Amino acid sequence: MSEAHPANEVEGAVRAYLDHRASLDRGEAPWASVAEFFTEDAVFVDAAWGRVEGRDGIAKLMTDAMVGLEAFSYPTDIVAFDGDDVLIKWRQVVTGLPGGDLEHTGVTILRYAGDGLFSFEEDLMNVAVVGADLLNAGWEPGPGFNMPPADPPR
Numbered sequence: 001m002s003e004a005h006p007a008n009e010v011e012g013a014v015r016a017y018l019d020h021r022a023s024l025d026r027g028e029a030p031w032a033s034v035a036e037f038f039t040e041d042a043v044f045v046d047a048a049w050g051r052v053e054g055r056d057g058i059a060k061l062m063t064d065a066m067v068g069l070e071a072f073s074y075p076t077d078i079v080a081f082d083g084d085d086v087l088i089k090w091r092q093v094v095t096g097l098p099g100g101d102l103e104h105t106g107v108t109i110l111r112y113a114g115d116g117l118f119s120f121e122e123d124l125m126n127v128a129v130v131g132a133d134l135l136n137a138g139w140e141p142g143p144g145f146n147m148p149p150a151d152p153p154r
Contacts, residue, residue: 004083010112013037014086017110017118018076025073031066035059038121039113045122047106050152068145071096074106086110092125099137104130 004010017037023029035058038044044058045051052061071094078089088108095101104125111120127148 005112005114007081009114010081010084010086013112013116013118014079014081014088014110016116018079018088021074021076025075027070031062032059034062037116037118039117039119042113042117042119042121044120046148046152047123047125048127048148048152050149050154052153064146065148068142070142084112086112092130094134094137094139097134097137097139102133102137102139104133 020029020034020037024031024034035055038055038058040055041053042055042058043051043053044061046061046065049061049065052058073093073095074090075093076088076090078087080087086109088110090106090108092104092106093101094103106123106125109120109122109124110118113119
C-alpha cells in the first residue's frame with residue numbers, strides 16, 4: 001500500500017468535491033460533471049446502478065441515474081478521514097411528497113488518488129427501503145426518469 005497523501009491535500013479535495021455536490025443539489029451544474037473529480041481509471045459503485053469504470057462511465061452513470069430526481073437533495077452530515085480513505089455520511093432528502101417528506105441515510109466511501117482526484121467511490125444505502133418509502137409516500141418520478149437495471153453490473 002502506498003503512503004497516504006498529506007491530510008490537508010485530501011481534505012481540500014474532499015471539500016471541493018462536497019462543494020460541487022452541493023451545487024448539483026442547487027441545479028447549478030449537470031450531474032455528469034461529478035466525473036471531473038475522478039481519475040481516468042476510477043471505479044464507481046452505486047447501490048442501485050452497480051459498478052462502472054472510468055471517467056466517461058461515471059459521467060454516463062450520473063446522467064442516466066439522476067434524471068427525474070430534481071426533488072432530491074443530498075446534504076452531508078459527517079466526514080471522516082483516514083489517510084487517503086474518506087467516509088461521508090449523508091442524507092437523501094425528498095420534499096413535496098403527498099405522503100410527507102422523506103429522508104434516508106447514505107454513506108460514501110472515497111479513495112483519494114492525488115492531484116485533487118479520487119480513484120474510487122462506493123455509495124451505500126438501503127435501496128429496498130428507499131423504493132418502498134417512495135412508493136408509500138406517493139412519489140412520482142420527474143420527466144426522463146430511468147429505472148436502475150434489474151441486474152446491474154457488480
